[in-house]
Structures are given as structure tokens and as C-alpha cells.
Amino acid sequence: MTQEMKTNSAGTESSQRTSSKLFLQQRCARNPHPEVSRAAASDLVLFGGLHSSLLGTLSWPWPATNPLAHWTILVGDSGVGKTSLLVQFDQGKFIPGSFSATVGIGFTNKVVAVDGVKVKLQIWDTAGQERFRSVTHAYYRDAQALLLLYDITSKMSFDNIRAWLTEIHEYAQKDVVIMLLGNKADVSSERMVRTEDGASLAREYGVPFMETSAKTGMNVELAFLAIARELKQRAVQPPDEPRFQIHDYIEAQQKRSGCCAFI
Numbered sequence: 725m726t727q728e729m730k731t732n733s734a735g736t737e738s739s740q741r742t743s744s745k746l747f748l749q750q751r752c753a754r755n756p757h758p759e760v761s762r763a764a765a766s767d768l769v770l771f772g773g774l775h776s777s778l779l780g781t782l783s784w785p786w787p788a789t790n791p792l793a794h795w796t797i798l799v800g801d802s803g804v805g806k807t808s809l810l811v812q813f814d815q816g817k818f819i820p821g822s823f824s825a826t827v828g829i830g831f832t833n834k835v836v837a838v839d840g841v842k843v844k845l846q847i848w849d850t851a852g853q854e855r856f857r858s859v860t861h862a863y864y865r866d867a868q869a870l871l872l873l874y875d876i877t878s879k880m881s882f883d884n885i886r887a888w889l890t891e892i893h894e895y896a897q898k899d900v901v902i903m904l905l906g907n908k909a910d911v912s913s914e915r916m917v918r919t920e921d922g923a924s925l926a927r928e929y930g931v932p933f934m935e936t937s938a939k940t941g942m943n944v945e946l947a948f949l950a951i952a953r954e955l956k957q958r959a960v961q962p963p964d965e966p967r968f969q970i971h972d973y974i975e976a977q978q979k980r981s982g983c984c985a986f987i
């Protein structure tokens with residue numbers, strides 16, 4: 725995947741992937757918290773360090789963040805497949821090639837239909853590298869959902885999940901929807917993390933879990949649709965109706981497709 729892919733427009737009608745430079749500027753203006761300002765400032769510097777050829781290909785005018793969209797953030801170690809998962813969901817494709825880490829943060833707007841109702845997701849793709857961590861923290865607070873990824877071929881990325889969850893609990897809202905995803909399930913020959921271990925960790929933290937493949941598309945749509953459904957239900961559900969159960973939904977969908985969910 726090229727650097728350009730990681731940082732620039734994916735360019736479909738219903739979605740746009742962009743640098744969050746403008747957003748960060750807005751955020752600095754309305755949030756005087758020094759940590760956020762520092763994070764934003766450092767991100768701007770990092771974006772400023774990008775090749776001008778890349779900046780030239782960014783879409784213009786810059787799309788504004790959508791206040792009606794549900795904020796969903798992809799987090800996890802560098803290289804686990806966050807960008808690839810988002811590209812697969814947004815464009816239905818996997819771009820193989822050499823790995824190029826995300827710089828800063830970017831978002832894609834995506835509209836999905838849940839029971840005939842349009843649900844807007846603003847999906848933020850964060851950089852997994854440690855040096856961008858303070859930037860990511862600044863976004864947790866506004867997140868309604870977090871997709872937390874590890875790579876099933878990397879034991880370290882799995883071992884780091886506890887640290888990610890600690891961070892999430894520290895910085896995110898208490899009622900944020902969290903889903904644990906074991907990505908790269910297509911690479912079974914190099915598997916280092918058993919499916920049961922992912923499921924068991926998810927159970928321990930009370931979050932839904934499934935294995936995905938950004939390459940084959942396995943469970944990618946299901947992961948985002950389950951999130952969209954949960955967020956939609958939270959937004960519009962009448963108090964007398966039974967609460968939507970994301971665990972049950974995923975299990976039912978998996979049974980229907982004959983695949984494998986571990987919740």
C-alpha cells in the first residue's frame with residue numbers, strides 16, 4: 725500500500741478519506757486543553773512534513789466533520805490492518821503491497837442502511853505507531869464506537885490489547901461501544917493467536933469479538949454493520965422496546981452465513 729493510499733482520498737461518492745488537518749485546527753480553537761492543543765499541533769507538524777505532492781492530491785474543499793455522523797475509531801498496533809479493513813469496507817477491495825504506516829489520522833464518511841434507515845458513520849483511521857498516540861487519545865473522548873484490532877499472526881499485537889483497553893477506559897466515554905477484531909484471519913499458516921484466546925479476552929472485558937480478514941473481506945461488513953446497528957438503536961430506540969443486543973446480533977448473522985463468531 726502506498727503512502728498516498730494511507731493518507732489521501734479514497735474518492736467515492738458516499739465516502740471521503742482525508743487528512744484531519746482542518747479538523748485539528750478547529751479542535752484547537754474550541755478546545756483550549758493543552759494536551760489536545762499539543763497533540764493537534766504535533767499532528768499538523770507531521771502532516772506538514774509530508775511530501776507536497778501528497779498534499780496536492782488531497783481533495784479540496786476539505787470535507788468538514790459531520791456532526792450528525794456516528795464517530796467510530798479504528799485502533800490497534802501499527803500494521804494490524806486498520807487502514808486495510810477500512811478500505812475493504814469502504815471500497816470492497818484489498819490493496820496488497822509493501823506496508824506504509826499511517827501518518828496522523830484520517831477519516832472516511834460512510835452511509836449504511838439499517839432496517840431501511842440511513843446511518844452515517846464517520847470512521848477515523850488512527851496511526852498505530854507509538855509516536856502518534858497522543859493524537860489518538862484526543863479523539864477517544866468523542867468516539868461512540870471503537871474497533872480494536874490485533875493481528876492473529878502477531879502475538880505482540882494481541883498482548884498489547886490489554887494496554888489498549890486500559891487507554892480506552894481512561895480516555896473514552898464510559899458507554900463507548902468496543903469491538904475486538906482479530907484481523908488477518910486469512911493467513912492461517914502464520915497464526916500466532918488462537919481464536920479461543922481472542923474470544924476469551926473479549927469475554928473477560930465483555931466486548932464482542934470476531935476474526936476478520938481485510939484481504940478476503942471476511943466479517944468486515946458485519947463488524948461495521950453491527951456497530952452501525954448498535955449506534956442507531958441507541959440514538960432512536962423507544963425506552964419501552966427491548967435493548968438491541970450486539971452479541972446476539974453478531975452470533976445470529978454468523979450462523980446465517982455459516983461462519984464463526986466467538987463472543
Ligand SMILES: Nc1nc2c(ncn2[C@@H]2O[C@H](COP(=O)(O)OP(=O)(O)OP(=O)(O)O)[C@@H](O)[C@H]2O)c(=O)[nH]1
Binds near residue numbers: 820
Ligand atoms: N494477509 C493479510 N494482510 C493484511 C490484512 N490486513 C492488512 N494486511 C497487510 O498488513 C499490512 C499493514 O496493514 P495496514 O492496513 O497498513 O495496517 P495499519 O493497522 O493501518 O497500520 P498503521 O497505519 O501503521 O497503524 C499491509 O501490508 C497490509 O497489506 C489481512 O487481513 N490479511
